[in-house]
Amino acid sequence: MAGKRDKIDPGFQAKKRAKITYNDKDRISHLADDILVMILSLLSFKEAVCTSVLSSRWIHVWKQIPSLTFDAHVSLKRVARGFDISTIKRQKYVKWVNSVIQSHEAAALKEFRICLNLSNLARKAITRWLKFAFARRVQVLELDLSAKEVFFRRQFSHCAFPEELLTQSWGEASSSSKPSSDGSGVDFNFLKVLSLKYVVVTCEAFKLFIRNFPKLERLVVEGTHDLLKVEACGPSLALKHLELSCCENLKTVKVSAPNLTTLILAKVGVENLSIENVPKLVEVSADSRGDGVLAEKILSASSSWISQLEIFSLKLSAKTTLMWWSPYCVRRVLKSSVKFPHEHLKVFKFYRYFGRPDEVELLESVLENCIVLEKLVIDPDYRSPYFVAPQNPDDENEKQAVVDAFKLGIQSQLPQHIELVIL
Amino acid sequence: MAAETGTPTTLTLKSNDDELFSVAESAAILSVTIRNMVEDGCAGGVIPLDNVDGKTLASVITYMNGISAIPADEEKKKSYRDKFLSDKDFETLADMVLAANYLNMSCLMDAVSAKIAQVMEKKSVGWVRRKFGIENDYTPEEEAAVKEEHKWTFEGVETDDDN
Known part of the structure; x- marks a missing residue:
């Protein structure tokens, strides 16, 4: 057995070997499947699959893991510079997901x-994976499907969400020979979380x-x-959390949940923008594109629910010397909405x-109107995120000047129970 | 029940090697198995736990007492669990996970599983085999075939034990 091990793991150093205590019997392999599955669920999915090599006892254990995460970003980053290799890797990845899905139990x-x-x-392939997931009552x-490198992001024609899965009856949709259509049928009743990034919706x-x-x-x-x-x-609607970002052509949002x-x-x-019938809404976060219009729209639509918020985050538009007037508009609207007392807002x-x-x-x-405020966060970074400028040594000085002025002014008026964070 | 009579109710647990242990009911009912017995009224005499030996049961009871003494503070409970498991070798962990499973104690089960997973994390197949004494019953050809099946997986995994 020792010989065999050495073959598998030739890099193992003799000095390390001396440190390891050997067990007389193989306790772990005797644990019940459900316990082993639980342990493997806590490893990364790749590591869990690797355990299939340990011994024949382990070949099927990982196939019971109820959470499948196929994250290739880390591995692909290493070969990102060679586009061809990356393409080959991508094909391999697709094959790998296919083979995992085929053997998963x-x-x-x-x-x-x-x-x-x-x-x-x-x-x-993606359609097939989703069918598999829905057939197994995915939650x-x-x-x-985003490319981490901006270069790739531009080149890509993004994959569209296969709507036919949701419109066809399951029988028609599963005409392929996938084992996932094992008669259990599809049931959308279990899905609790759906997150689609860089997928055409x-x-x-x-x-x-x-x-x-x-x-x-x-x-x-x-x-x-x-x-x-x-x-x-x-x-x-059971919907508790709705998040829409980087959807540049999104013109109309209507929420009544x-x-x-x-x-x-x-x-x-x-x-x-219309946000109505949201009695449980406690957190709103908005990040404007560059013009501050979104923040203004949100504030205009907020009269019926703004006083119930506990967390309200508005990222105003980038401040450049040329664009100073638009954040001004937003602040004007914002000021009008903080004119009355807020009894729930805890973080600003x-x-x-x-x-x-x-x-x-x-x-x-x-400070005057948010009577239960617990935390005030100030980000004095005024540089525009839209222009990649080389680091200017004056930036730090200027930032420090903003912070100093803040400390002299507002901070001295701050009640003690309010936690202050300057980013 | 304890709260009604004013005196804490004590249960007697019997391990499979006939050791007897006294434990406060309020701590023992962390085990859903024991709680069910109590609720069904089977806890009058001695509760036999056929799948747990005395050494392991003693350890589990230490845990029950320790964790139930901590008020509802998840951070403190977690640090107690970490400390409790920190000096346990794998033999003991294996006994504990079996006992936790049998006694249906999810918090202990989760903690012990996490501890075992932590040992396996970022380790090569060879290291894990040696550490746990897992006998490789594959022929070299079989092993190569298993590796080949999920080749992509093995390429991406980095281990930190051999260098």
Whole structure:
């Protein structure tokens, strides 16, 4: 046995060997399957699959793991410079996911995650994976097909979410020879979390999500140009968390969701925004693209729920000397909304604080009206994220000047029970 | 029940090697198996635990007493668990995980599983075999075939034990 081990692991050093205590008997292999599955679930999925090599006892254990995460970003990064190798790797990855899916044996899936920059060429494979996941009553489904490198991101034609899975009857959809259509049927009733990043999601697809997943609590859509309109409305929606980001053509957002607690909008070009019937909403976060319009829209739509918020985060637009007027508009609207008392707001974060008079006025107004405020976060970084400028040694000085002015002004008025964080 | 009578109820547990242990009911019912017995009224005399030996049961009871003495503070409970498991060798951990499974104590089960997973993390196949005394019953051809099946997986895994 020792000889065999050495062959498998030739790099092993004799000096290390002396440190290891050998066990007389193989206790771990005698543990019941469900205990081993539990242990393997705590390893990365790759490591869990690797255990199949330990001995024949282990060959099937990982196949019961209810959470499948295929994250290739780390491995692919190493070969990102050689595009051809990357393509080959990508094909290998697709094959690997296919083979895992073929041998996987768990009857129900808790989580299914794909993280790789796959283009529309892989649509067929992705459709098959989703079928597999839905047939196994998946609860958490995440597709992150973004390329980490911006270069790739531009080149890619993103894969579209296979809407036909949600419209066809399961019998038609599973005409392939996949073992996943093992007669158990598809059941969308189990899906609680759906996260789609850099996957093409159309208005029609979004509608189907809302209609077909009655238990959906968390919905995240990021990086699609094809989503123009979003409607998350219904008296019985289970939706608690809605997050829409980097959907530049998104013009209309309509939300009426009685269970919604969190709404996050970032880099969306919303023109029509309606947020109604959200009695449980406690957290709103908005990141404007460059013009501050989004923050203004949110504030305009906020009169019926702003006083119930506990966390309200507005990232105002980038401050450059040329664009100073638009954040001013936002602050003007914001000031009008903090004129009345807020009995729930506990955290106030101010990004890109520059210390101009209207900003100071706004903060004073916040301190006066947010009567249960516990935490104030100030980010005095005024540099624009939209221009990659070389690090300027003056930047630090200027930032320090902003911080100093803040300390002299607002900080001296700050009640002691409020925690202050300067980023 | 303890709260009603004012005096804490004590249960007697019997290991499979006939050792007897006294433990406060409030601590013992961390085990769903024992709680069910108590609720069904089977806890009057001695509760036999056929799948747990005395040494392991003593250890589990130490854990039960320790963790139930901590008020509802998840951070403190976690640090107690970490400390409790820190000096246990794998033999003991294996006994504990079996006992926790039998007694249906999810918090102990999770902690011990995490501890075992931690040992396996980022280690090569050879290292894990040696550490746990796992006998490799594959022929070299079989082993190569298993590796080949999920080749992509093995390429990406980095281990930190051999260098």
